[in-house]
Amino acid sequence: MSVQNTQQLQTSHSTISKFNSWRNMVAKDWYKHWELYLMLIPVVAFYLIWCYGPMYGIIIAFKDFSPRKGIWGSEWAGLKYFMEFFDSPYAWRVIRNTILINFWNLVFGFPLPIIFALLLNEVKNQFYKRTVQTITYMPYFVSLVVVCGIIVDFAASDGVFGEITKMLGGTPTNLLSDPKYFRTIYVGSELWQRLGWDSIIFLAALSGINPELYEAATIDGAGRFKQIIHVTIPGIMPTMVILLILRIGAMMNVGFEKIILLYNPLVYETADVVSSYVYRKGIVESNFSFATAVGLFNSAINFLLVVSANWFSRKMTETSLW
Amino acid sequence: MMKVKRFIALILVIVMSVFIMAGCGSDGTEDTNEENSQSSDTRTPPPEGKDTNNGRPYNLEPVKWDNRNDRYLNGINATILPVTEEPVTIKYWRSFNSTVMQGLDECEVFKELEKRTGVHVEFMYPPVGQEADNFNLRIASNDLPHVFSTPPNYPGGYMKAIQDEVYLDLTPYYDKGLMPNIKWLRENNQEINRDMVADDGHMYYFPMIDIVPSDPWSGLWVREDWLKELGLPLPKTISDWDNMLRAMKQAKGVAPLALDITNWYGVATNYMFAGSYETGYNFINKDGKAVFGPIEPGYQQFLAKMHEWYSEGLIDPDFATRTTDAYNANIASGKVGACGLAYGEFGQIKLTGQSKDPNFKLTPVLQPTSYEGQVIHLHQDNSTVRADREFFTTKLVDDGIDEIAAQWKDYWYSQDGGDLCSYGPEGVSYKWNEKGEPEWIYPRLKEEKDADFWTLYPLFKLHNWGYLRDSTSYEFEPEVYECIELWATQDSSWLMPDNISLTPEESTEFNTIMTEINTYRDEMTLKFIMGQVPLTEFDDFVNTIKGMNIDRAIEIQQAALDRYFARQ
Numbered sequence: 006m007s008v009q010n011t012q013q014l015q016t017s018h019s020t021i022s023k024f025n026s027w028r029n030m031v032a033k034d035w036y037k038h039w040e041l042y043l044m045l046i047p048v049v050a051f052y053l054i055w056c057y058g059p060m061y062g063i064i065i066a067f068k069d070f071s072p073r074k075g076i077w078g079s080e081w082a083g084l085k086y087f088m089e090f091f092d093s094p095y096a097w098r099v100i101r102n103t104i105l106i107n108f109w110n111l112v113f114g115f116p117l118p119i120i121f122a123l124l125l126n127e128v129k130n131q132f133y134k135r136t137v138q139t140i141t142y143m144p145y146f147v148s149l150v151v152v153c154g155i156i157v158d159f160a161a162s163d164g165v166f167g168e169i170t171k172m173l174g175g176t177p178t179n180l181l182s183d184p185k186y187f188r189t190i191y192v193g194s195e196l197w198q199r200l201g202w203d204s205i206i207f208l209a210a211l212s213g214i215n216p217e218l219y220e221a222a223t224i225d226g227a228g229r230f231k232q233i234i235h236v237t238i239p240g241i242m243p244t245m246v247i248l249l250i251l252r253i254g255a256m257m258n259v260g261f262e263k264i265i266l267l268y269n270p271l272v273y274e275t276a277d278v279v280s281s282y283v284y285r286k287g288i289v290e291s292n293f294s295f296a297t298a299v300g301l302f303n304s305a306i307n308f309l310l311v312v313s314a315n316w317f318s319r320k321m322t323e324t325s326l327w
Numbered sequence: 328m329m330k331v332k333r334f335i336a337l338i339l340v341i342v343m344s345v346f347i348m349a350g351c352g353s354d355g356t357e358d359t360n361e362e363n364s365q366s367s368d369t370r371t372p373p374p375e376g377k378d379t380n381n382g383r384p385y386n387l388e389p390v391k392w393d394n395r396n397d398r399y400l401n402g403i404n405a406t407i408l409p410v411t412e413e414p415v416t417i418k419y420w421r422s423f424n425s426t427v428m429q430g431l432d433e434c435e436v437f438k439e440l441e442k443r444t445g446v447h448v449e450f451m452y453p454p455v456g457q458e459a460d461n462f463n464l465r466i467a468s469n470d471l472p473h474v475f476s477t478p479p480n481y482p483g484g485y486m487k488a489i490q491d492e493v494y495l496d497l498t499p500y501y502d503k504g505l506m507p508n509i510k511w512l513r514e515n516n517q518e519i520n521r522d523m524v525a526d527d528g529h530m531y532y533f534p535m536i537d538i539v540p541s542d543p544w545s546g547l548w549v550r551e552d553w554l555k556e557l558g559l560p561l562p563k564t565i566s567d568w569d570n571m572l573r574a575m576k577q578a579k580g581v582a583p584l585a586l587d588i589t590n591w592y593g594v595a596t597n598y599m600f601a602g603s604y605e606t607g608y609n610f611i612n613k614d615g616k617a618v619f620g621p622i623e624p625g626y627q628q629f630l631a632k633m634h635e636w637y638s639e640g641l642i643d644p645d646f647a648t649r650t651t652d653a654y655n656a657n658i659a660s661g662k663v664g665a666c667g668l669a670y671g672e673f674g675q676i677k678l679t680g681q682s683k684d685p686n687f688k689l690t691p692v693l694q695p696t697s698y699e700g701q702v703i704h705l706h707q708d709n710s711t712v713r714a715d716r717e718f719f720t721t722k723l724v725d726d727g728i729d730e731i732a733a734q735w736k737d738y739w740y741s742q743d744g745g746d747l748c749s750y751g752p753e754g755v756s757y758k759w760n761e762k763g764e765p766e767w768i769y770p771r772l773k774e775e776k777d778a779d780f781w782t783l784y785p786l787f788k789l790h791n792w793g794y795l796r797d798s799t800s801y802e803f804e805p806e807v808y809e810c811i812e813l814w815a816t817q818d819s820s821w822l823m824p825d826n827i828s829l830t831p832e833e834s835t836e837f838n839t840i841m842t843e844i845n846t847y848r849d850e851m852t853l854k855f856i857m858g859q860v861p862l863t864e865f866d867d868f869v870n871t872i873k874g875m876n877i878d879r880a881i882e883i884q885q886a887a888l889d890r891y892f893a894r895q
Binding site: 070071072073074075089093094095157160161162163177178179181182269270271273274277282285286292293 | 463466467469482483487488491492493589644645647648650653838839842843846847849850852853854857859875
């Protein structure tokens with residue numbers, strides 16, 4: 006309640022000296038609700054110490070970091086490591102691959118769990134519904150190493166897909182040695198692993214929709230399909246938008262583990278992403294400054310994307326992260 | 328109220344899923360320590376008297392160590408024991424991952440070593456898979472051990488670590504005469520003397536030194552039983568290989584050659600076929616001249632041959648995507664007629680292979696020649712001074728035990744110390760049998776049926792540490808002795824020496840250039856072999872690499888090589 010009061014007061018007094026009113030208000034509020042502020046301290050401390058504190062480490066992106074000299078003692082290098090990244094003949098290729106993999110992942114990996122959740126929501130047989138749910142979650146709990154092992158076996162020339170090709174009269178090839186197929190394999194397996202899991206959030210949101218709305222819709226003569234369009238989807242819209250914004254904010258991230266387990270030099274053309282490139286570079290020499298510089302660049306792009314997606318969403322749908 | 332609850336539930340779900348996702352990353356570091364050893368039926372006879380140390384006179388008149396293949400070499404015993412009367416503890420950092428023991432202090436070697444020298448070793452283990460993080464964290468927070476044993480690369484190389492006062496320069500202790508055993512080794516063997524020091528003549532690390540020079544551990548193998556069936560001789564030339572592979576494909580209906588490029592059983596390590604065309608996958612040392620293999624004309628011939636074999640279906644169609652396990656499994660499954668292999672893997676492959684086909688027999692062969700009268704200069708080989716290194720840190724000085732530590736570590740390079748590390752304590756892990764050969768008697772070797780020598784050895788002997796190693800102190804299949812003998816007959820003088828050293832500046836510049844070039848080379852090599860890029864574009868390939876500043880990288884290697892040869 007107090008937060009709302011504060012906001013109302015703040016806006017109503019905005020004509021007079023803003024700073025004074027703000028200070029008065031904090032003082033007043035503090036006096037009234039000091040127990041609440043006390044309870045807030047651990048939370049604030051948590052964020053300061055664990056989330057904001059370590060951020061000063063990003064300055065090693067601008068330094069020739071030497072572990073012995075520490076972060077402050079190392080010499081300044083300016084933009085050297087950023088230049089090193091952008092001067093690399095592979096910089097644009099890895100950025101492009103990162104974005105494309107994420108783009109396709111978003112195109113398929115975002116709507117499908119929603120559709121799946123909607124379908125599941127319409128199933129009235131609880132036993133059947135739970136069974137399907139459990140089966141679709143399961144791949145998520147399979148270790149990445151195992152999943153990638155399975156993919157490599159399936160994609161081999163004598164694997165499942167090779168055998169199918171042979172049956173249909175084609176010549177089996179190793180799918181993982183053709184740059185054309187890498188994104189399909191990556192996104193497809195990602196979908197297989199995460200479809201059920203990602204639908205949980207939407208199922209949770211669906212269960213929160215007021216049943217009276219459905220009753221009202223039925224009385225108004227809406228069939229099942231109309232109910233989905235006019236009740237269900239608007240009901241989970243805020244969740245969808247927020248998750249979409251979060252995903253857009255991770256557009257520059259592709260975990261290197263899966264890439265490294267799946268790729269080989271033949272498919273670098275489409276498979277080499279920023280993180281795997283930095284990882285390869287890191288094997289040669291523990292170059293923290295370079296890795297930090299690239300990481301910082303990634304975060305900056307992600308930040309920009311999330312802010313613009315948020316802005317766009319606020320304009321269009323009135324739902325936003327902040 | 329309902330709305331608030333719903334919102335909270337939603338937030339909880341989101342937060343939880345984020346945490347779960349964050350926790351699901353897996354770390355895939357792999358330990359790829361290669362084994363090496365070699366046969367010897369000519370070991371030094373066992374010493375007289377049962378107590379190896381006290382009853383035995385110091386060997387003050389050493390045997391002269393004349394050449395690499397002299398198998399009678401001994402160290403000396405110049406350490407006065409115990410090294411310290413007061414109890415001293417040395418903190419040892421070393422990565423450790425074992426299913427048979429809780430910690431390295433359970434190893435019989437350290438129990439005995441403490442009895443002999445009076446020095447207690449306390450181990451510090453980095454978390455498995457986070458060795459590099461832990462290493463850097465310790466340096467950054469100045470929480471150093473006394474010794475870093477086979478650590479990850481220090482950023483900028485070990486010379487930088489000396490400059491940063493993390494590692495300790497060992498030269499003063501050597502000059503003070505605190506390392507008599509090492510001194511003897513250096514004075515009596517030119518190779519050790521050259522390879523144990525950096526270009527400036529200083530000693531910075533304790534390397535593993537092979538008392539019996541360790542010979543190649545990776546090379547070419549063929550299925551001898553198939554050859555017998557087909558009536559073919561062991562292949563000696565590239566055209567023999569042409570015939571053999573084609574015959575195998577026809578008879579068995581498989582793609583007979585298991586090819587690998589970048590692993591330690593592939594072209595990059597053992598020069599298979601690239602050596603036949605007088606080039607390699609990385610830098611080679613053509614009679615003192617540093618050369619980058621992939622831009623040599625021979626590399627084009629190598630690629631052309633591989634492409635020919637690939638397009639005829641003679642090479643495993645999945646070769647580009649095989650992991651180590653998949654590669655080994657393929658060989659063991661009996662679908663492979665010829666392959667590159669490191670002998671550390673041989674035992675398991677033989678076991679699996681014979682369980683499916685009792686005739687399964689892999690036999691080592693030499694690198695084939697590509698023209699009449701060719702002498703091949705490239706195959707996988709090791710120097711006497713290996714690249715497994717241990718570094719002292721400046722913490723020894725801070726704690727005032729640097730001199731004791733130097734004397735103690737020097738003991739690892741004496742005859743007795745080296746024997747202890749290589750074999751474990753006599754009577755506990757081994758005994759001398761009637762033939763005068765060491766015989767493993769460690770009880771758990773017999774008790775545990777499903778654990779073999781290679782799983783159990785950390786309980787009673789050391790492997791890749793800084794000590795004077797008898798590289799025959801392992802248990803091997805007969806084929807392994809055969810392959811070592813055979814491969815060692817070929818010349819390996821074009822290899823880049825293991826112990827050249829770059830300055831911190833050179834090292835940084837070199838790595839920056841080479842990361843890009845290596846990426847390009849890896850990609851293009853496979854594309855040429857698989858025909859995704861025609862070989863007519865080989866000149867473009869060379870020009871692109873030149874455009875990526877390979878000349879500067881070659882210059883750096885050349886300078887390092889020149890300095891190396893200039894060492895006294």
